[in-house]
Amino acid sequence: MSGLVDALVIVAVIALVIVRQFRASRVGTDRRWWLLPGVLAVLALREPHLLDTRHPTTAALVFGAEVIVGLAMGAAWAWTTRIWVEPDGAVWSRSTRASVAVWAVGIGLRLGLFGIGTLLGVHQDGSALILALAGTLLVRSGLLIWRAQSLRPAPVSATAYRDGVPRSAWKEPV
Known part of the structure; x- marks a missing residue:
């Protein structure tokens, strides 16, 4: 792919991923x-x-440093993502403000690596960045799935008449 196509693919994937992850979504x-x-x-x-x-x-x-930063960023992003279980057993997730910090640090590190590579005279292609982004997404998704599988739904509160239908507690006005 050309440099322009690489850049467009990277920006499109990052925009898609970031927008989707900062909304609550079912895991x-x-x-x-x-x-x-x-x-x-x-x-x-x-x-x-x-x-x-x-x-x-x-x-x-x-390139190895780029991939390591990508993998570490995926792990940090997964651990800063809030996950919860709804009473019906569905697991949901949403990225947090700490996830924004992870992205900012990751982008800063990648820019630093690009600068170091440029100073050392290394020609850097967008393919390395795309591969590191793939590693970021793979690690994040895998860790989220792993975290989601370890969660259990909230216990259903005891029913009033043992008929299996939960009822809200009624308080008498004082």
Whole structure:
């Protein structure tokens, strides 16, 4: 892909993900949560110039740091996401303000890595960023699914007449 297409794909995916994650959404453990990261990884890995051939060792180190930042960002994002269980057993999630901080720090680290790579003369392609973004999404989704599976629904309060129908407690006015 060209640099412009890479940039558009990255911006579109980040915008889609951020907008969706800051709304409450149901966590589906049976869905294909790995599909978007998988598509992004395939798009990134099919590029022939993932690493700079003139500086292979330095390029690999910068690329490895980019992937590690992406994985750490996905884990931090998953742990700063609020999840809860509704009485019907449905698990919901929504990113928090701490998640915004995770994104800001992650973007700052990635810009720093890009600057370091540029100073070292490493040609950096958008494919590395797309692959790191795929890792971020994969780790975040996997950890959220894992956290959601460990939650249990809130216990149903005792029923008044043992008939299985919960009733609200009635208070006599004083």
